[in-house]
Amino acid sequence: MRLARALLAACGLLASTAVPAQQPGRTVYESVCIACHAVENVMVSAPKLGARKEWQERMQRAGGLDGLVRNAAKGVGAMPARGGQADLDDAQLKAAIRYMMQAD
Known part of the structure; x- marks a missing residue:
């Protein structure tokens, strides 16, 4: 049974439990943005989680959320474009920004 679950999960066929609406933003934050936006990072002037x-x-x-997304896409200050992850699209950037703004 474990082998079957592992194979299904590896193939992306195993249904997961309910995913919170902010999960995509959290995933991007934890894989890319955390390097500079983590609360513990006192060496960078980036706004923290x-x-x-x-x-x-x-x-x-920035003129609203779309302005923050544009800044993140092109890079601002010491932040590289798309946080240094060129394959992030604007929707992922927006989700990550929303997550960082609302997380406790």
Whole structure:
């Protein structure tokens, strides 16, 4: 039974449990954004996970959420374009930004 589950999971055929709406953003955060946006990272001036006030200020300066996505896509300050992960699309960037803005 374990072998069958492992094979199905490896093929992407095993149905997973309910995935929270923010899961795609969390996945991108944990695989890319965490390097600079983690709360523990005090060496980088990037807004941190869950720092709502700082994210809101940045969003106002950027002209809204779409402005933050544009900044993330092209890179801003020390942040490389798309966080250094060229294959991230705008929807993934937006999901990650939303996750970082709302996470506690």
